[in-house]
Amino acid sequence: MSTVTRAASPRRCSIASALDVIGEKWSLLVIRELFLGVRRFNDIVANTGAPRDVLTARLRRLEDLGVLTRQEYSQRPPRYEYRLTDAGKELRPVIMALKQWGDDHVTDGPPPLVWEHTCGAEFVPRTHCAACGDPVEGRQLTVRSARA
Amino acid sequence: MSTVTRAASPRRCSIASALDVIGEKWSLLVIRELFLGVRRFNDIVANTGAPRDVLTARLRRLEDLGVLTRQEYSQRPPRYEYRLTDAGKELRPVIMALKQWGDDHVTDGPPPLVWEHTCGAEFVPRTHCAACGDPVEGRQLTVRSARA
DNA sequence: ATAGTGGGTTGCCAAAACAAACTCACTCGC
DNA sequence: GCGAGTGAGTTTGTTTTGGCAACCCACTAT
Numbered sequence: 001m002s003t004v005t006r007a008a009s010p011r012r013c014s015i016a017s018a019l020d021v022i023g024e025k026w027s028l029l030v031i032r033e034l035f036l037g038v039r040r041f042n043d044i045v046a047n048t049g050a051p052r053d054v055l056t057a058r059l060r061r062l063e064d065l066g067v068l069t070r071q072e073y074s075q076r077p078p079r080y081e082y083r084l085t086d087a088g089k090e091l092r093p094v095i096m097a098l099k100q101w102g103d104d105h106v107t108d109g110p111p112p113l114v115w116e117h118t119c120g121a122e123f124v125p126r127t128h129c130a131a132c133g134d135p136v137e138g139r140q141l142t143v144r145s146a147r148a
Numbered sequence: 149m150s151t152v153t154r155a156a157s158p159r160r161c162s163i164a165s166a167l168d169v170i171g172e173k174w175s176l177l178v179i180r181e182l183f184l185g186v187r188r189f190n191d192i193v194a195n196t197g198a199p200r201d202v203l204t205a206r207l208r209r210l211e212d213l214g215v216l217t218r219q220e221y222s223q224r225p226p227r228y229e230y231r232l233t234d235a236g237k238e239l240r241p242v243i244m245a246l247k248q249w250g251d252d253h254v255t256d257g258p259p260p261l262v263w264e265h266t267c268g269a270e271f272v273p274r275t276h277c278a279a280c281g282d283p284v285e286g287r288q289l290t291v292r293s294a295r296a
Numbered sequence: 297a298t299a300g301t302g303g304g305t306t307g308c309c310a311a312a313a314c315a316a317a318c319t320c321a322c323t324c325g326c
Numbered sequence: 327g328c329g330a331g332t333g334a335g336t337t338t339g340t341t342t343t344g345g346c347a348a349c350c351c352a353c354t355a356t
Contacts, residue, residue: 010197013261014250015180015243021254025313027172029292032163036291041334049158051314056170056335068252077321079333091274092284095163097241102162105214108168113161113273116292121279123289127241128276131269136240141271143184144264173344189303199345204304225352227302298356303349313342324331 021065022091026050026058028098031091034068039081067091091142096125159294169213170239174198174206176246179232179239182216188228215239244273 010016022028027047038044041059045052059082061067067088070080084091096115103111114122127136158164170176177196186192189207190198193200207230210216215236218228232239251259263271276283 011181011195011261013180014247014255014259015261016177016250017254018246018250019176021250023173023176028167028171029164032161033159036294042332044295045334047159051333053337054313057312061158071329074322076276077333080173090252091249092289093245094242096275097245098166099162101239102164102166102169104238106165107162111162113159113163113294114292115289117277117279117282117284119277119280119282120294121277123284124278125241125275125284126278127244127273128283129267129269130272130274131265132267134265134267135276136265136271136273138264141240141263144262144270145260190301193303200304201306201346202344222302222353236300299354299355301354302352303350306348308347309345310345311342314340316338318337319335321334322332324329326328 018094019133021067022057022062024061026054026064028095030055030062030082031067031088032095034082034084035092035095036090039083041080041082044082062088093125096123097127100125117124161294166242169211169215170242172206172209174202175210176243178203178206178210178230179236180243181275182230182232182236183240183243187231188231189228192230199290212237241273244271248273 012078022031029050030044033044033047036070038047040114041055045048045055048055059068059070063070063082066085068082068084070082073079073081099111099113117123128134129136129140154183170179174196177198178192181195186195189200189203192198192207193203196203198206207216207218211218211230214233216230216232218230220241221227235265247261265271274283277288
């Protein structure tokens with residue numbers, strides 16, 4: 001009889017759940033391309049650098065999980081365009097936060113990719129509290145509930 | 149007709165750069181644990197479910213890239229605590245955006261993990277434009293520059 | 297003296313990623 | 327009609343990565 005107390009089960013949280021869906025290699029780059037308006041297989045291959053078989057697998061999985069849709073634009077031969085679903089479009093904050101962190105801490109020199117907000121300025125994302133509207137800084141957040 | 153220009157090489161962008169640093173499997177879960185105040189190897193193993201050897205590799209790499217630090221708290225035997233650097237702490241928007249998307253589109257039922265803002269409300273992140281302060285919705289962003 | 301803990305390392309195996317080539321169903325230029 | 331080209335994959339064979347269990351060392355607690 002082993003007395004080894006094996007590790008408790010991993011913490012379950014929505015970060016892990018989200019990563020189960022979009023955390024595989026290439027998935028977020030595919031989503032970036034869709035945000036940029038790229039819709040076709042060969043263009044996504046070229047712009048991401050993903051191997052074609054891996055890309056096929058990612059696209060199917062993201063379709064199954066409701067992040068993107070495959071729409072036929074030619075019947076013979078069958079050809080498809082890939083587009084974000086509403087759920088997929090709501091990944092914009094994730095993409096923007098990653099871009100900003102990459103600009104700030106990884107990329108040398110000016111940002112290679114820039115969005116413009118309707119106000120005319122170069123878009124820089126800032127996270128606010130949805131309840132009070134204040135921007136979030138420093139240690140303003142505390143954990144209210146997490147599995148022990 | 150498509151106006152999308154065809155790329156010969158993968159698009160360089162800070163999203164890809166960021167994912168080079170934190171996009172490997174387990175890395176973001178390690179960072180989640182550090183945000184939650186967990187500092188020791190065995191606890192991170194238990195809470196993430198990562199294999200010990202993989203975790204060792206991730207911790208070393210994230211240390212090398214400046215996302216976390218390893219601080220000795222015992223010399224004999226050598227023991228270390230892991231903490232986020234300032235650069236690591238700035239991943240909060242990424243973590244929060246992932247959590248929110250997971251809550252909204254993946255997790256069934258109530259959020260398993262909840263932060264509280266200093267205003268007293270359950271924290272829900274909202275992305276605003278840093279320049280004008282307005283919350284970002286719908287199609288308010290356009291690409292200003294992509295690809296050199 | 298024995299067991300337990302923290303932070304790894306080692307070896308082995310299975311799964312996934314990779315690049316390149318191949319397929320299929322067309323379309324276009326001649 | 328014939329060959330070249332294109333789009334969207336699929337197949338093939340190799341390389342890399344990930345996962346698991348066992349082991350190790352230097353302590354600490356009983």
